[in-house]
Amino acid sequence: MASERPQDLWPAPLAGGPVRARIAVPGSKSLTNRYLILAALAEAPSRLRRPLRSRDTALMAGALEALGAQVHKDDDSWTVVPLPDSPAAGEARVDCGLAGTVMRFIPPVAALSRRDVVLDGDPGARTRPMAALIDALTGLGVKTRSADGYLPLRLSAPEGVRGGDIAIDASASSQFVSALLLSGGGFDLGVTVRHTGQTLPSRPHIDMTLETLSDVGVVHSEPQPGVWEVDPGRPRSFDVLIEPDLSNATPFLAAALVTGGRVTVPDWPAHTHQAGDAFRWIAEAFGGTAELDRDGLHVTGPGALNGVDLDLGDVGELTPTVAALAALADGPSRLRGIAHLRGHETDRLMALTTEINRLGGDAEETADGLLIRPRALRGGRFETYHDHRMAHAGAILGLAVPGVDVVDIATTGKTLPQFPELWAQLLSGAAA
Numbered sequence: 052m053a054s055e056r057p058q059d060l061w062p063a064p065l066a067g068g069p070v071r072a073r074i075a076v077p078g079s080k081s082l083t084n085r086y087l088i089l090a091a092l093a094e095a096p097s098r099l100r101r102p103l104r105s106r107d108t109a110l111m112a113g114a115l116e117a118l119g120a121q122v123h124k125d126d127d128s129w130t131v132v133p134l135p136d137s138p139a140a141g142e143a144r145v146d147c148g149l150a151g152t153v154m155r156f157i158p159p160v161a162a163l164s165r166r167d168v169v170l171d172g173d174p175g176a177r178t179r180p181m182a183a184l185i186d187a188l189t190g191l192g193v194k195t196r197s198a199d200g201y202l203p204l205r206l207s208a209p210e211g212v213r214g215g216d217i218a219i220d221a222s223a224s225s226q227f228v229s230a231l232l233l234s235g236g237g238f239d240l241g242v243t244v245r246h247t248g249q250t251l252p253s254r255p256h257i258d259m260t261l262e263t264l265s266d267v268g269v270v271h272s273e274p275q276p277g278v279w280e281v282d283p284g285r286p287r288s289f290d291v292l293i294e295p296d297l298s299n300a301t302p303f304l305a306a307a308l309v310t311g312g313r314v315t316v317p318d319w320p321a322h323t324h325q326a327g328d329a330f331r332w333i334a335e336a337f338g339g340t341a342e343l344d345r346d347g348l349h350v351t352g353p354g355a356l357n358g359v360d361l362d363l364g365d366v367g368e369l370t371p372t373v374a375a376l377a378a379l380a381d382g383p384s385r386l387r388g389i390a391h392l393r394g395h396e397t398d399r400l401m402a403l404t405t406e407i408n409r410l411g412g413d414a415e416e417t418a419d420g421l422l423i424r425p426r427a428l429r430g431g432r433f434e435t436y437h438d439h440r441m442a443h444a445g446a447i448l449g450l451a452v453p454g455v456d457v458v459d460i461a462t463t464g465k466t467l468p469q470f471p472e473l474w475a476q477l478l479s480g481a482a483a
């Protein structure tokens with residue numbers, strides 16, 4: 052059996068005292084990948100300023116290039132030349148990695164390219180939900196063939212995509228809805244998407260999609276809750292500044308809560324649909340304070356953390372950060388509304404439960420979330436399951452628990468390749 056190389060284990064640094072730091076985080080994954088899609092479908096070249104440079108955005112750029120667009124990457128901006136009007140010959144192959152935004156947002160664009168396209172990804176991508184989106188595309192006039200509703204997916208629409216009215220159960224992922232809305236203007240009839248499921252996760256991410264459509268002049272409406280219409284029409288070319296990634300800011304802000312310190316994240320937008328913005332009220336639920344001013348967001352930690360009872364359905368991607376905080380709190384916590392996390396990068400409810408308990412904690416899965424009760428933690432291995440946010444959770448726990456070794460810290464490269472350096476910067480401001 053191959054022995055593990057020492058560099059695969061990252062000893063999470065223990066905070067020597069309250070951290071005091073100012074951490075600037077790179078651009079938003081969700082916004083970078085939405086604007087890349089819209090730029091590829093636009094009438095003329097567009098520019099993204101301060102895009103996120105990470106595995107997920109490189110995969111999105113690579114996918115669009117495979118379909119015939121061009122992405123020119125300068126230091127501080129990416130210029131996108133849209134897909135050509137006449138399809139190139141031959142089959143295109145798209146690597147989705149483990150990126151939900153790529154595996155969900157690219158299929159409708161692939162159909163609009165009028166090429167034969169095969170999409171596949173990491174082994175973990177082959178278990179993430181796709182069936183509802185594939186069925187919807189079939190209903191809109193795309194020929195599809197998949198492995199029982201999962202990647203790999205083969206599709207083609209040589210005559211273009213008819214579009215029209217489609218019902219879809221998006222309870223497994225809001226990204227199904229966003230995918231159809233982002234490309235819907237390119238369909239002959241536009242698209243009307245009706246969500247039929249009982250629950251709809253990550254609603255702010257759908258609002259983000261609608262706002263980006265407005266930014267580029269694609270006409271849309273929401274005639275009733277759970278129904279969205281996009282008129283036929285191409286995005287106009289645009290030049291946009293990408294907001295910092297607020298979800299990636301949360302582990303650094305969490306460090307202020309864990310250590311009773313103060314962390315500032317500059318350039319925090321006053322108006323945003325990013326999930327990470329919810330950390331302002333989450334920090335207060337744990338007993339901290341969050342102040343937003345022109346300098347950025349400042350989070351200050353309390354002496355000890357409260358337990359919390361939170362519905363995270365709108366902001367599920369924050370769960371690993373919140374669960375790590377809950378495992379360090381003085382009282383019990385309940386996290387609700389997040390059953391769909393079983394289909395994220397990994398089954399996050401299973402992963403968080405297993406890893407918190409491996410460190411001696413007391414976490415339990417419920418039908419739609421987690422129960423986490425206070426218990427003294429000890430050091431040990433913290434597995435990350437190819438999940439960038441599991442690595443963030445391990446780092447947060449390691450601030451307070453000596454001897455936490457995070458496996459494969461490089462998995463943070465999915466959305467924040469600079470995570471280890473930024474974490475060191477955070478700790479260099481810790482006053483004993």
Ligand SMILES: O=C(O)C1=C[C@@H](OP(=O)(O)O)[C@@H](O)[C@H](O)C1
Pocket residue numbers: 080081082151152223224225226229252253256367368391
């Ligand atoms: O549209 C997006 O950019 C995202 C939507 C959400 O997906 P789900 O609705 O599948 O949770 C979120 O968790 C993911 O990190 C990014």
Ligand SMILES: C=C(OP(=O)(O)O)C(=O)O
Pocket residue numbers: 149150151152368395396440466
């Ligand atoms: C769920 C996430 O990612 P993805 O875009 O791959 O769905 C996430 O980043 O927490």
